[in-house]
Amino acid sequence: MLQFAMMLYALLLVFVLTSAARNKREGRAHAPMLVYVGYLLCGISAGAAVGLPLVVSMGVDLSTLAA
Incomplete structure (x- = not known):
């Protein structure tokens, strides 16, 4: 799933x-959905x-979560 x-x-x-x-190259405006998805990906x-880094500093083994 990961x-x-x-x-x-x-x-x-x-x-x-x-x-x-x-x-940008064609000088067109971005679609609103493109901007929203871009902000979502930036937030992720x-x-x-x-x-x-916080999870790793707490000592959580992430390899066990992916299995």
């Missing part, structure tokens, strides 16, 4: 970044960047 979530995250991230780059990334 692998599926990571793949979905990666696909959404690639789609948002390429769409934003294309819109920031949460993981803060949360994962």
Whole structure:
């Protein structure tokens, strides 16, 4: 399940970044849904960047959660 979530995250991230780059290059406005998904992915990334070191510092073994 974790692998599926990571793949979905990666696909959404690639789609948002390429769409934003294309819109900027063509001088078009971004679609509202593209902006919302971009902010969602940014929040997930920031949460993981803060949360994962905290979890590891508490001594939780994440390899047992993925099994």
